[in-house]
Amino acid sequence: MAINLSKGQKVDLTKSNPGLSKVIVGLGWDTNKYDGGQDFDLDSSVFLLNSEGKTASEADFIFYNNTIGAGGAVEHTGDNKTGEGEGDDEQVNVNLSAIPASIEKATFTITIHDAEARGQNFGQVSNSYVRIINGDTNEELIRYDLGEDFSIETAVVVGELYRHGGEWKFNAIGSGYQGGLESLVKDFGLNS
Numbered sequence: 185m186a187i188n189l190s191k192g193q194k195v196d197l198t199k200s201n202p203g204l205s206k207v208i209v210g211l212g213w214d215t216n217k218y219d220g221g222q223d224f225d226l227d228s229s230v231f232l233l234n235s236e237g238k239t240a241s242e243a244d245f246i247f248y249n250n251t252i253g254a255g256g257a258v259e260h261t262g263d264n265k266t267g268e269g270e271g272d273d274e275q276v277n278v279n280l281s282a283i284p285a286s287i288e289k290a291t292f293t294i295t296i297h298d299a300e301a302r303g304q305n306f307g308q309v310s311n312s313y314v315r316i317i318n319g320d321t322n323e324e325l326i327r328y329d330l331g332e333d334f335s336i337e338t339a340v341v342v343g344e345l346y347r348h349g350g351e352w353k354f355n356a357i358g359s360g361y362q363g364g365l366e367s368l369v370k371d372f373g374l375n376s
Contacts, residue, residue, distance in 0.1 A: 186324040189356040205281035206319030210272030213312040225297040228274040233289040238373030257282035289346040295365040299338035306334035314342040328356040338364040
């Protein structure tokens with residue numbers, strides 16, 4: 185039975201699931217195609233952060249053009265350009281036990297590609313969620329539905345896996361940003 189989280193809630197992942205190391209982070213969304221008439225292309229990205237909350241290098245920014253990070257411990261499975269269909273729109277495979285000790289957090293984001301040029305924002309996106317799945321059993325462990333809290337934002341930090349006392353936990357963040365992916369890249373210490 186999956187644990188449903190609310191914004192700001194933190195939950196233990198590995199302590200309550202002994203032996204868990206391989207997880208799949210599934211991200212999903214629906215768009216309102218009638219808004220503006222342009223196609224939407226939402227993208228998930230992962231920022232691997234050190235103890236200062238920054239990426240050490242571009243190699244720690246995982247997305248559709250850089251699909252593998254943390255020495256292979258984090259793998260983005262590819263870009264879904266339409267968001268069509270049921271289930272997860274994009275997924276990231278994470279081997280928690282193989283993430284280097286220098287990485288303390290894996291922060292998951294969803295951004296709208298070319299949002300400004302297309303006049304799009306998260307007010308036109310619904311049913312956004314992130315879920316954590318046991319990579320060995322395909323059992324959904326954690327789910328966080330973002331709700332309809334956004335209007336003008338073009339990027340959302342949905343949640344993060346983080347180390348705490350030798351265990352991995354998940355934090356449901358749900359923070360929106362203006363300025364799209366570029367604002368996130370700068371916040372996490374990379375120059376775009």
